[in-house]
Amino acid sequence: MLRKILKVLAIAFILIQFIQIDKTSKSDETFHMSTKYNMPEEVSTLLKNACYNCHSNVVTYPWYSYVQPVGWWLNNHISEARRGLNFSTFTNGSIARQNHKFEEILEEVKEGEMPLKSYTYFGLHPEAKLTDAQRGVITSWAQLQMNLIAEQYPADSLVLKKRIK
Incomplete structure (x- = not known):
């Protein structure tokens, strides 16, 4: 009985190897952070690596x-x-969301x-x-970006709106 279970598990493991995740990268960088915010080379390299x-x-x-x-788990982790x-x-x-994301990066x-x-x-x-x-x-760098945003936008525009459920 144990042999049958192991055999079925082995076959299932082999079969799932044929179901691969989509590994294509989207090259559209229209809304990339660097299109709006100054990213010194050192910061850019650190962010790319880490x-x-x-x-x-x-x-x-x-x-x-x-x-x-493992690939499925990894793909889900990346999506999250x-x-x-x-x-x-x-x-x-929104600018409020961008500012909040800089705050999260910093923290x-x-x-x-x-x-x-x-x-x-x-x-x-x-x-x-x-x-x-x-x-x-x-x-x-993240703090500097937040400071620059605060100089350019009214304070009330930097507050994230509460989501209504």
């Missing part, structure tokens, strides 16, 4: 994304991350919440592991 694989439409999938169900923050569509939202990076620890476990993605100095570069 954030873009989950928070942009340009993803470099690792080898293990070809193994299902993009819903929270997507550098490729950043300027498509998450400063507190060490991003990039996720699980993203750099076991030596995976060593380029994404940020030093304190690198965190400082990103947080200073």
Whole structure:
């Protein structure tokens, strides 16, 4: 009986390998953050290395994304991350939302919440592991962007409207 169960599981595992995730990147950068906000080369490089694989439409999938169900989980994780923050569509939202996202970037990076620890476990993605100095570069840049937004827009336009359910 156990042999039959293991055999069925092995066959199912092999079959699901044929159901791969869509790994195509969307190259439309019309609403990319850099189209509206100044991104010094150092900031751009840090964000690309530490954030873009989950928070942009340009993803470099690792080898293990070809193994299902890991690929499905990874694809879902990336989709959720993009819903929270997507550098490729950043300027498509309201100025209040953009300002709020800069605030979230500042907080998450400063507190060490991003990039996720699980993203750099076991030596995976060593380029994404940020030093304190690198965190400082990103947080200073995010604060500067928030200050510039505050100078250019009325304070009431920077308040996110509550969603009515």
